[in-house]
Amino acid sequence: MKVKITTLSPIHIGSGKEISPIEFINNYRISFDRLCDLIYEKFGEKFFDFLNEEENLENLDAQKLIRKFNLNNNEVVKYCGIYRLNSILRRSTREALKVNHKLYIPGTSLKGSIRTALLYKVLKDDPIFLSNYLNNLLTKLKEMSFHKFESLMKSLDDKLIQRVFHYGKKNSNGFISYEDQQNDLMKLLYVSDSNSIEVEEHCSVDEIKVFAFNKDLPHLGFSIYAETIVPKTTFEFELRFNLDFVKEIAKKYKSQKKFIEDNFVDIDKKLLALFNIDIFKVDELDETSIIKNILDDLLNFGQEVSKVEAKYVNSLKNKTNFKFLSHIYDFDSKFKIGYGSGFHAMTIFPLLYTDRFRDMAQTLYQTLSIGRHRNKAPLNINQFPFTRKLKYNDRIEPLGWVTFSEYAEKFFTGEVQANVSTAPVTTTNKNNLQIKKDSILAEIIDDKSKPPKVKILEGDNEGKETILPGIKLDGLGLSVGSKVYVKLHFDKKNLQKAEFKGKAE
Template sequence: MSDVYNCEAKVLSPIHIGSGEKYTASEYVQAKVKTKKGTILNTAKRIDVSRYYMDLDENKKDEFLRDLSNPNFDLGSFDKKISNNFMRYRVINKSKSEISPNQEITESIKTLDKSYVPGSSIKGAIKSAILYGLIDDDAVDTIEHKILRNNGRVQNREYTNFLSDIFSTRSIRNSAQADIMKFLQVTDSSTIKSPYIYDILTVMAAFRKGHHEYYSRNRNTRTPTLSFLETIPAGSKLTFDIINGYSKLVHKRNFENKKNLIDIDNIKKSIFIFSKSLINNELEFADDYGIDTLYKFYNKIEKINSIDNPLLKVGAGSGYLATTVNLKIKKYDSYLYNKIADGTRGKNYEYEFPKSRKITQNGGKPLGWIQLSFKES
């Protein structure tokens, strides 16, 4: 019989997981909405353009197609009174900068036009945390001598074998069937109705300690380059289930020495330890380069991280350290860490690796932090 845990995720900073689609003002109309508390929100209604087009008369259809060829086409200017019957969903615009008509907005992944976090994203983050907890001095030595080439790049086949030794049993030949993680299932999260749009900038370590800069494509004006993302906003509460399908009676012979990896207590402890290390690293980075908003955020969430309610980073902005074991390598062997960095980045910036972080322009928050709570059903 499977062990099922009902989980709640409190969103601490905006989460973005892309659908692979982008859109411009040709697919939405801006509007202002008054809340029950009297607050005025800047919103945009995402329109089902195909349905809207089919409802136009023939003359309007020709005009629409002609105007649509203009990259600066604004659907709201074309028609100021589009019925809500054509609205797919509403977004709340929290971006600090104005969104131009030709500016692409990256859509969040959805089901029935509602945003959610895929179970695969949560499971991937959990697996990274479990793996981090298993890396010790011997594992680092294996990585150095068997997995890395002389130039610091990873040999993919050797790394796959390394992971197999950790998560798989040798008594089953089929690698997919041998992986203990196959017994761990994570459902997709619950949904939210209205995502928030944030403008995201890239803050980077500068050569001098205590200073930072922002990535810009324009070397003359140094105006920060922005991307606009749909996100699940901070303050949202999502629910999902973690299901441990391992059966001692059925699988004991093959997986007895691996089953503890997906035990809920090990999962919680692993997530806590990994996030603690990551938060400490980010605090040091923010302090070193004078990024006050980032430091305040991590200083705040550091205090609420615990084994029973651990913090987890998911989705876009998770970055190099949150998705690899390199933070543990950095702890054990700084020389090896720098070798891997050189193989990853070249010789462009020796003073910090990784050099950049993605944050919201409004509030300066990193992306993707949630706090978990667990309840056995």
């Protein structure tokens, strides 16, 4: 089954590496290997003579080589450019995961979100099991010294995962083990990597700040920079469910019941709890319905995460620049992936936050010193986690929110309507187009480059040129000379790009 998702807010899935401004020329990332090949083609043995004489090869970078051999930047970009950013890289930045220098989302990211959502659903449907698990955990923690907590938590966490996702196997002594990773029922669900897309139109460099809970000026000094996938970017995945395995188990249940009960302990109960599969009605099942049920559970979990995050926004005393967060939390059909998803989206915290489990969670976190503030203030479970990571460029945005593409238009249409209803508007030409006050007039000056380029025609930035990513000109009947309304985006005071707002004529 093909599944498309669309990003609602910036997404960062890191490669584990950092990139530096010295790797870029004219906003193009330069392949060091290709650059060396180019220099050798031009200068032959002189290049090797230089390398032999260079005392500090480990600090040799692309820009030093370009200056040393007096290379033309445009020529370097033509032969050695890997991809172009639509943002200016000014400092070390966390690199986004790529394949063949293109952006993609690994299937493991989507599957990890699904696993957390299913864990949440199963435990929510069986509160007695979760209550007993937490009480047992607290009892064991009280009996142990603090330095052994980590190993205990790892062991008990593994057991929780096993009891939810693994079917068991009974040995000759009648002991049932759930530890075998091969018995993980999530193996029945296959999630492919997404398609890959060009960096230039879909990647930005964002500042990510850590924001504190319940503050007049709710941000801390710490920040990082990261390549992010921009909103309105669509990816496609392939999802499959191994229904043949389930049918084979159902068949053997009738003819080899003892074998199934010994080697697939509780598989019927766990298939029902996880995937809503009744093994005794297997002929009524189809793969598409099973996958749709799983994706519904993912959206339901996303709603619960959203409720927790929305409480954070509502707690802020100064909500200036936070309006977009309220809009995104008002939209139900979404879920989270990637960096900055937060403690609540990567754990079952939204369930522990409920009235039934809040006191136990408070005691557990205090015992483990989770959520302890630097000022040693006592943990308040209603303000946990104490901080959030948010994009902090032209507007403040949460990280990691995506939706299934069939819902995306509703979200972005709602965003435009929300903006227009609260912002001052100006009546323009015969089309009676209403645009926001912060939109300005620009002219398309290059419709062949990717992304196209515009010149600003009014305001403080009149005469400046910039790129216009995320738009297909031919689909809108636009070409060189066309006038458009745009919103300008800046990195500090430097013009980064223009965002299309509408046709001016």
